[in-house]
Amino acid sequence: MRVRVLGCSGGCAPGKAPSCYLLDRGVAVDAGALATSLTIEEQRAVEHVFLTHAHWDHVRDLPISVINRTMETPTLQIYGLPDTVEDMRTHLMNDRVWFSAFDLPTPASPFIAATPMNAGETRECNGYRITGISMPHTVPAIGYLIDDGSDSVIISADTGGGGIFADLPQDISPLRAVFLETSFPNAMREFADLTGHLTAEMLGEEVACLPDEVEIIATHMKPGFEEQITAELMALGRTHLRAAKDGDVFEF
Numbered sequence: 001m002r003v004r005v006l007g008c009s010g011g012c013a014p015g016k017a018p019s020c021y022l023l024d025r026g027v028a029v030d031a032g033a034l035a036t037s038l039t040i041e042e043q044r045a046v047e048h049v050f051l052t053h054a055h056w057d058h059v060r061d062l063p064i065s066v067i068n069r070t071m072e073t074p075t076l077q078i079y080g081l082p083d084t085v086e087d088m089r090t091h092l093m094n095d096r097v098w099f100s101a102f103d104l105p106t107p108a109s110p111f112i113a114a115t116p117m118n119a120g121e122t123r124e125c126n127g128y129r130i131t132g133i134s135m136p137h138t139v140p141a142i143g144y145l146i147d148d149g150s151d152s153v154i155i156s157a158d159t160g161g162g163g164i165f166a167d168l169p170q171d172i173s174p175l176r177a178v179f180l181e182t183s184f185p186n187a188m189r190e191f192a193d194l195t196g197h198l199t200a201e202m203l204g205e206e207v208a209c210l211p212d213e214v215e216i217i218a219t220h221m222k223p224g225f226e227e228q229i230t231a232e233l234m235a236l237g238r239t240h241l242r243a244a245k246d247g248d249v250f251e252f
């Protein structure tokens, strides 16, 4: 499986794009950089987007990517918790801040369509089995366990943690990697708790239940804190742990 990091920052600045991960086979997780990091042709080749939650940094490019499609481009299918897909319809593409791409150009063949899914549910999608994993955050959020039949990876949502990997499904291909946020350095623990995010130390606690050979890929660092957070992550002493950066391509 190949995971191309289009954006993995916890903020936004030149060279730091918000959350967006592109898999092979026209599937993406989150849409923070879905338009600004892909050519028009690449955007039109994306068929399915799994949203972790409704926060702006995870959906930012969704409206723009929709207008880069044509009448002939197949409907973009988005997935997410019922609250998340409803938020896209009522707060984002609601005919006020943006046109209603769920109903145009025709209700029968719109630019975008939504399929709600809950944690614990699995969707078959272009050869992947994609299962929602509950991720406590300040709004409803799920991460995704993606199984291509040979290997599995988890792309997490924003989360304050709390045993999120303690109860993973057993009938999956070997777990190779976990993408997990580390928004703040350890000294900002109080702010991390307040905003439903992890520090480096908290990431260590969440992944302690995973075998050491599983690669931990840290994401969503707040701009300006990357060096400090990375140093604190390295101090955890875990063998396979690294920080992601935009443009990285991981093969599993």
Ligand SMILES: [Zn+2]
Residues within 6 Å of the ligand: 010, 019, 055, 057, 058, 158, 220
């Ligand atoms: Zn975020």
Ligand SMILES: [Zn+2]
Residues within 6 Å of the ligand: 053, 055, 137, 158
């Ligand atoms: Zn969030």
